[in-house]
Amino acid sequence: MGLLDRLGVELPVVQAGMGGGVAGHELAAAVSDAGGLGTLGMLPPAALRGALQQVRSATGRPVAVNLLLPFARSAHWEVAQDADLVVTFWGRPVRRTSGVWLHQCGSVEEALAAREAGADGVIAQGVEAGGHVRGKTAALELLARTHAALPSGYPVWLAGGIADAADVREALAAGADAAVLGTRFLLTEESGAHPEYKRRALDGGPTLLTQLFGAGWPASHRVLPNAATQRWLGGDPVEPAWLRGLHRATAPLLARAPDAVVARAAALQRPGSPLLGPQPPVAGGPDGLLEAGPLYAGETVARISELRPAGELTRKLAAA
Ligand SMILES: Cc1cc2nc3c(=O)[nH]c(=O)nc-3n(C[C@H](O)[C@H](O)[C@H](O)COP(=O)(O)O)c2cc1C
Numbered sequence: 001m002g003l004l005d006r007l008g009v010e011l012p013v014v015q016a017g018m019g020g021g022v023a024g025h026e027l028a029a030a031v032s033d034a035g036g037l038g039t040l041g042m043l044p045p046a047a048l049r050g051a052l053q054q055v056r057s058a059t060g061r062p063v064a065v066n067l068l069l070p071f072a073r074s075a076h077w078e079v080a081q082d083a084d085l086v087v088t089f090w091g092r093p094v095r096r097t098s099g100v101w102l103h104q105c106g107s108v109e110e111a112l113a114a115r116e117a118g119a120d121g122v123i124a125q126g127v128e129a130g131g132h133v134r135g136k137t138a139a140l141e142l143l144a145r146t147h148a149a150l151p152s153g154y155p156v157w158l159a160g161g162i163a164d165a166a167d168v169r170e171a172l173a174a175g176a177d178a179a180v181l182g183t184r185f186l187l188t189e190e191s192g193a194h195p196e197y198k199r200r201a202l203d204g205g206p207t208l209l210t211q212l213f214g215a216g217w218p219a220s221h222r223v224l225p226n227a228a229t230q231r232w233l234g235g236d237p238v239e240p241a242w243l244r245g246l247h248r249a250t251a252p253l254l255a256r257a258p259d260a261v262v263a264r265a266a267a268l269q270r271p272g273s274p275l276l277g278p279q280p281p282v283a284g285g286p287d288g289l290l291e292a293g294p295l296y297a298g299e300t301v302a303r304i305s306e307l308r309p310a311g312e313l314t315r316k317l318a319a320a
């Protein structure tokens with residue numbers, strides 16, 4: 001019996017966790033209710049608890065919670081314990097839950113470390129992905145290498161570059177147990193992304209793989225251009241070395257800053273100021289983040305031209 005069957009998930013379509021309010025309860029509930037697996041993106045613990053309760057009251061189907069390891073505190077893990085599974089990302093994989101746990105990986109080495117640490121499965125993330133990008137290998141190639149390195153039957157889900165039913169079929173035919181989609185679900189009616197962020201994403205790529213929005217989290221991420229990328233990068237995705245140094249030096253402090261301080265800093269973020277953090281623009285949040293924050297998007301953004309309702313999309317993605 002596969003992991004999805006064990007969890008009671010009908011369709012091999014997984015909506016990726018997208019933090020900071022992009023993948024909230026409306027999106028996760030719509031995907032899960034349609035038979036896929038919805039995932040709540042990371043929020044402060046009380047908000048995450050509230051979102052999980054909202055999903056539970058909207059659907060009886062399983063739901064996942066995503067935790068970013070550099071920021072996950074005990075209170076986050078307590079909430080995650082009440083989800084049907086936890087997906088972790090970014091950092092040394094360590095089992096912190098007695099429930100079902102998957103770790104999203106950017107390399108074979110990381111997938112092996114996750115299995116060693118007791119993960120029930122891994123998500124292989126290709127470099128095409130939107131948001132934070134862990135590795136440098138294309139998704140299908142990473143899938144093949146990961147399969148070759150892990151025992152047969154060990155669950156491997158695939159993320160990165162998947163946007164339509166043909167992509168889902170290709171991922172499954174290549175041996176993935178499920179397809180994980182972020183950018184496609186960003187562009188749904190239920191995602192919490194700022195409406196103008198959605199509009200710009202519908203206009204398409206090219207995307208940039210950069211570390212520009214690295215205050216508090218110096219790591220690579222794929223974004224659409226805006227005033228901040230124009231100001232600091234111009235046409236070159238590599239940010240100035242001093243800026244990278246500044247983000248590295250301030251990360252330990254900023255990663256532990258109270259949630260209210262982080263929210264305030266995001267509201268004050270300006271394209272011309274170098275302390276650019278990872279909060280994307282969300283509906284009801286500061287409009288300034290449209291030009292001063294990260295517009296996360298994967299390479300598939302160039303192929304997506306309309307917002308869809310998430311439940312209908314989930315079923316279409318799984319259509320044979
Ligand atoms: C807007 C956005 C936000 C993201 N935020 C997170 C996150 O908070 N945690 C996480 O594990 N992955 C995050 N990701 C990455 C996804 O988990 C996934 O790897 C990626 O979306 C797959 O590639 P795709 O965008 O081509 O579908 C994010 C992706 C996007 C597009």
